[in-house]
Amino acid sequence: MKHVFPTYNRFPIDLVKGSGTIVTDADGQTYLDFTSGIAVCNLGHCPENVSEAIQLQLANIWHTSNLYECALQDNVAELITAGEEKLVFFCNSGTEANEAALKLARKHTGKEKIITFEKSFHGRTFGSMSATGQAKIHQGFGGLVPGFTYVPYNNIEAFRAEIDENTAAVMLEVIQGEGGVIPANAAWLLEVQMLCKKVGALLIIDEVQTGLGRTGALYGFEQIGLDPDIFTLAKGLGNGLPIGAMVGKSSLSSAFGPGSHGSTFGGNKIALAAAKEILLTMKQAGFLEEVNAKADYFRNLLEEHFETLDNVSAIRGAGFLVGIELESAAEPVVTELRERGLLILTAGPNVLRILPPLTVSYEEMDQAVTLLKSVLESQLIGSEEG
Template identity: 85%
Template sequence: MKHVFPTYDRYPVDIVKGNGTVVKDATGKTYLDFTSGIAVCNSGHCPENVTEAIQSQLANIWHTSNLYECALQDSVAELITDGTDKLVFFCNSGTEANEAALKLARKYTGKEKIITFEKSFHGRTFGSMSATGQAKIHQGFGSLVPGFTYVPYNDIESFKTELDENTAAVLLEVIQGEGGVIPGNAAWLMEVQRLCKKTGVLLIIDEVQTGLGRTGTLYGFQQTFLDPDIFTLAKGLGNGLPIGAMVGKEHLSSAFGPGSHGSTFGGN
């Protein structure tokens, strides 16, 4: 590839067609796809029901902007929240969903400190990169967004040390993905939640990789008794289309009124 920044160390395979779990490259060679587009195509490539829905919508309209009401957005948000006291902000990616979560947490609490965890991964924009507890992701980009602190995963004593009156939120993955597929200990997760509730700190769960059935439940946190204030989705949510979502409890909406946040293409 001669005209694209070399930000990926790409395999010399040009995938041009796919169906289910089978894909075909430009030379006609077929492969079994075990990556799902980095945890994206939960329903496989070009599933009939998704293809039909896309074609049907394209025949009507594909952009109006969020300056207008959209019944379809509201219907999808209802499915995502599943009868709980939560609201949805639609965006285009997991990084954007995490950015929205971080902004909402700081604005609602009026505090700045965010606790995340070593080996975590939350994205590559400056806010979500600053939330990511991996030095190799930060390298070369200068000063990060201030206010983030990283503690060892599954270590409650280290977490207690950092939790203070200046903490706005805790951001975690129930299973660390990029960090090496490391599950959160159930007792540790529950104690983190208990301490958050006790101190008025918001609990944010990054479900970008673990959400939408990838762990056996709709959301990974549902395998415990966790009740996050905010959680984030993307990847499998669009089955390959750029769709992300930040989901937060309804009372947080006081900090996210008109003009506080937005996305030109979010919710298309």
Template identity: 90%
Template structure:
């Protein structure tokens, strides 16, 4: 690719067709896609009902701008909030949703200090990059947005020492996806929430990767019983159509009046038509129960056949956001799996990140687990012989 900036280490395949969990490259080779476009295609590739909704909207109108009323925005916002005492700002991505959350927190509280966590990932705009606790993400770009501080994840002592009455907000992920698929401790999360309320800091939960059923509930924080002031969505909300959402308690709306924030394409009708159908699907009786049953089945296979291998340190995660920590680097495993028809990702140098569609079948789970076991065994044999 000579005419595109080399900002990605791209895999040497060009995917041109997809249906459900199966994708096909330009050469005609098929793969099981256990990346879901990095937790985006949660209903699989080109689900019939979402495709139909998009086609209907394409035939009517694409873009009207946010200068006009939009019944579709109101409908999707109501589905996101479940009619709760919250409001939604629509944008185009997770980064933009997090940017909106940071702006709202500072404007509402009148404070600047924001606490995030080491190994976190919140995006690549200057604000969201400044919130990201990974030096490799922000190196080389000069001074970051001031006011951000990072503390160790799952460490309540370090958090207590940093939190004070000058803190506008605390931003965190329920599971640090990019940071290595690291789940938060439930007791730690609840104490963080309690301490935030005590000093008047807003709690922001970044659900860009964990939201939309990925961890087994519509939003990951629901499993813990948290009540965030703000949470953010993207990825699975559009199943591949660019959309993000910042969701905040209604009392915060006093800081986000007309002219305070905006987005030309945010909440456009094409993405919203898809998001509406996706939310309706995920709210159907039994959908998330089926996701959890399949996720438990997959996790049991991994624990029985993969976690026991000498080159595997741990299997962790929640729902269909799974990390396999290896004793050695993960990239050779990803390559061999790709050669054998299974697409997965990494999360750091030695963690395999596995993100199948929520609609994956049991047969596809069996196939993926078998390939993972065989490839990891082959890697183990190769390292011993070497």
């Protein structure tokens, strides 16, 4: 690629077609896609019902601007909030959703201090980058937005020492995806929530990667019994179309009145048409139950085949957000798997991140585990011979 900035280390394939869990590159090679576009295509590539909804909207109107009423925005917002006392701001990405959450928290509380966590990832704009607890994301960009402080994840003593009455908000992921697929301890999360309420800080949960069925629930925080003041969505909300959402309790509405925030393309009708169909699908009776059954099967399969391998030190995650920590570098495994027709990702230098579509079949899971086991065993033999 000669005409775009080299901001990504790209894999040397150009994917041009996809259906369900199968993608095809420009050379006609097919792959089993266990990345889902980084937890985006939760219903698989080009699901027929979502495609039909998009095409119907394309035939009507594409864009009207947020200066006009939009019944479709309200319909999708109602599906997101499930009738609870919450309001939605639509945007185009997870980064934008997190920016909106940070702005709302500061404006509502009148405070600036925001606590986030080491190894977190919340985006790459200045606000969301400042919320991200990874030095490598900050390097080279000069001064960050002031007021952010980072504490160790899953460490209640460190958190208790930092939170105070000057804290506007606490922002966290229930599973740190980019940070290595690190699940939060449920007791820790509940203690964090209690301390937020005690000092009057807002609890913001970043559900950009964990939301929309990825962990086996519509939103990951539901599995813990949390009640966030704000949560953010993107990725799976559009199944590949650009859309994000910041969801906040109705009591916060006075801080986000006319002129306080905006997005030209936020709540675009085409992306909303996709989001509506996706939410309706996920809310169908039995859908999430089937996702959980498949995820349990997959996790059991991984544990059965890999827990005894000397180069596998841990298997963790929830639902179809799975991390396999290795004793060696993850990138060579990803490369060899790609050459054999299976696409997965990394989450840090030694963690394999596996994100199949929620619609993956049992046969595809078997196939992926067989390939993964073959590669891990060959890497182990190679390291022993070396």
